[in-house]
Amino acid sequence: MKENFTTKIRELKTEINIDDKLYLNRWKPDHQSHLEIIDPKVCEAKCSGKDCTIFCPARVYEWRDGRIAVGYEGCLECGACRIGCPHQNIRWRYPRGGYGVQFRLA
Amino acid sequence: MPEKFDAIVVGAGVAGLAAAYKMSQAGLSVVVIERGDYPGAKNVMGGVLYRSMMEDLIPEFWKEAPLQRPVVEQRFWFMDIDSVVTTGYKSQDWAREPYNCFTVFRGQFDQWFARKCTEAGVVIVNETLVEECLVENDKVVGVRTNRPEGDIYANVVVLADGVNSLLAKQLGFHQEWQPQQVALAVMEELKLPSEVIEERFNLEPGMGTTIEIFGGGTLGLVGTAFIYTNKEHLSLGVGALLSQLRQAKIKPYDLLENLKKHPAVRPLIRNAEPVEYYAHLIPEGGYKAVPQLVGNGVVVVGDAAQLVNGIHREGSNLAMTSGRLAAEAIIRAHQMGEFDRRALSHYEETLRNSYVMADLKKYKDSSHLFEKNPKYFNEYLPAANMALHEMLTVDGTSKKDKQKRIMQRILGGNSLYSVGKDLYQAWKAMR
Numbered sequence A: 001m002k003e004n005f006t007t008k009i010r011e012l013k014t015e016i017n018i019d020d021k022l023y024l025n026r027w028k029p030d031h032q033s034h035l036e037i038i039d040p041k042v043c044e045a046k047c048s049g050k051d052c053t054i055f056c057p058a059r060v061y062e063w064r065d066g067r068i069a070v071g072y073e074g075c076l077e078c079g080a081c082r083i084g085c086p087h088q089n090i091r092w093r094y095p096r097g098g099y100g101v102q103f104r105l106a
Numbered sequence B: 001m002p003e004k005f006d007a008i009v010v011g012a013g014v015a016g017l018a019a020a021y022k023m024s025q026a027g028l029s030v031v032v033i034e035r036g037d038y039p040g041a042k043n044v045m046g047g048v049l050y051r052s053m054m055e056d057l058i059p060e061f062w063k064e065a066p067l068q069r070p071v072v073e074q075r076f077w078f079m080d081i082d083s084v085v086t087t088g089y090k091s092q093d094w095a096r097e098p099y100n101c102f103t104v105f106r107g108q109f110d111q112w113f114a115r116k117c118t119e120a121g122v123v124i125v126n127e128t129l130v131e132e133c134l135v136e137n138d139k140v141v142g143v144r145t146n147r148p149e150g151d152i153y154a155n156v157v158v159l160a161d162g163v164n165s166l167l168a169k170q171l172g173f174h175q176e177w178q179p180q181q182v183a184l185a186v187m188e189e190l191k192l193p194s195e196v197i198e199e200r201f202n203l204e205p206g207m208g209t210t211i212e213i214f215g216g217g218t219l220g221l222v223g224t225a226f227i228y229t230n231k232e233h234l235s236l237g238v239g240a241l242l243s244q245l246r247q248a249k250i251k252p253y254d255l256l257e258n259l260k261k262h263p264a265v266r267p268l269i270r271n272a273e274p275v276e277y278y279a280h281l282i283p284e285g286g287y288k289a290v291p292q293l294v295g296n297g298v299v300v301v302g303d304a305a306q307l308v309n310g311i312h313r314e315g316s317n318l319a320m321t322s323g324r325l326a327a328e329a330i331i332r333a334h335q336m337g338e339f340d341r342r343a344l345s346h347y348e349e350t351l352r353n354s355y356v357m358a359d360l361k362k363y364k365d366s367s368h369l370f371e372k373n374p375k376y377f378n379e380y381l382p383a384a385n386m387a388l389h390e391m392l393t394v395d396g397t398s399k400k401d402k403q404k405r406i407m408q409r410i411l412g413g414n415s416l417y418s419v420g421k422d423l424y425q426a427w428k429a430m431r
Helices: A005-011 A018-022 A040-045 A080-084 B014-025 B051-055 B106-119 B166-170 B194-200 B242-248 B252-260 B316-336 B346-352 B355-362 B366-372 B375-392 B399-411 B416-430
Strands: A026-028 A035-037 A061-064 A067-070 A090-092 A100-102 B004-010 B030-033 B048-050 B069-079 B084-090 B101-103 B123-125 B130-136 B139-145 B151-159 B182-191 B208-215 B223-229 B233-241 B273-283 B298-300
Touching: A005 B375, A018 B273, A035 A067, A040 A067, A080 A090, A080 B182, A080 B242, A080 B273, B004 B014, B004 B139, B004 B316, B014 B030, B014 B106, B014 B151, B014 B316, B030 B106, B030 B151, B048 B051, B048 B316, B051 B316, B069 B375, B084 B208, B084 B375, B101 B208, B106 B123, B130 B151, B130 B166, B151 B316, B182 B242, B182 B252, B208 B375, B233 B242, B233 B252, B233 B273, B298 B316, B316 B346, B316 B355, B346 B355, B366 B375, B366 B416, B375 B399, B375 B416, B399 B416
Parallel strands: B004 B030, B004 B151, B030 B123, B069 B208, B151 B298
Antiparallel strands: A026 A100, A035 A090, A061 A067, B048 B101, B069 B084, B069 B101, B130 B139, B139 B151, B182 B233, B182 B273, B208 B223, B223 B233
16 A cells, blocks of 8 residues: 555654754753652553653653653753643643753744 | 832743833833843744734834845645645745845844843843742732742733743633644754755745645644745744644654655755754644733733734734734823723733734634544645646546546545535635
């Protein structure tokens, strides 16, 4: 069968290293996280999809050793995880003033 | 710094700066609080800034503002996996004053706009996060920042804090946005010499073009992809409703990389070097998602109020107009010496009477329709590609037989009636 959008979506494979993209940006990392998993047990017991590990455009969230690891330092501050978490289990704030990503162009 | 200002603006994007500029011109004392290192450091936009609404604030701004290219051509691509149907419009009228719109870098433009505000008397405070609104007796009286002794007071607070709009939510003006009310977009700046850009995009020196891509850029998800020309960069991005990305389990940057490999895109970006990578939410809730806009001592403008016309990829213009109209209402309230909801409701009135709410109302059902019925992006756009492919591929098959094949493809398993109904509903949602 000829390739269509659905088969293409199935085939999409990440060959890219997201860090290569994130390295392009200028960062002022804070020492404290602005992102917080409210109840880690919800991720483990109730969330089968672990959607945040897929749709987060900076791959801040990774499922490691039975829990969600939060790499807040590379956060692009878009807010998608707060809205997209199927269990509203992410406490999302802005980084403190002056911290986080600092765009030059856009 | 005085203890109390006439107005506090939260967020130095174009909505906030428009409000600040206008109020300051009328003699009000205004402070803008920005969480980035500088205005624009956190601001992400596909890159098209409209002249008319900016000129409502600063006449002939293009003579001094840092702009990328005036847009002289807008192209529309209807994309399948390895083909594309193209159309567009190019006008010499857009290549000369007063222009229609420009590509800009918000990192540069917003700094310039903020400087104009400073010259007009606005105080801009960077690197400062507003944590909450200060509310006394059911009235917003100021904001609490993350600085020590960081409470600032004012008669009116303008919430221009962008799509995430935590402050308006805190005030109860809206619930949390739903995943189908926002699009998640990712974008890269790709560096290329300006002559190469002009050659590849068929442009006179200094002129620019935009390409909006439907269908294949998002692999059928409700959303768009785009390529905009800047002076020495291309902005390449793709965005889809967060609900759809989540459901399809797609990484947004995979869509971006996939788009770069498309045969229609690849030659345009060859040897271009990525220099910056962004992600941003775009309010797509439209008319029905517009929150409470006015409260006692507070107004909401721009993305924070969901003022984006997704169908026409307009946002910065709605932001600037809402900022300006909010400022006018605050100036009026200032003259009356009253700042409650009733006094400020002039903003809501003028906004409703402007193109901003008229346009949102016009398209109030469109995003929902496209989400509800995946066939538009998934089937009809590829079918358009197939139709042209059939008719333009000369292989000895009669045109009549080809037409039959096309009709079969368009109808697929659907009845003529259901296709007709889809077309009618699309027309109804867009008319």
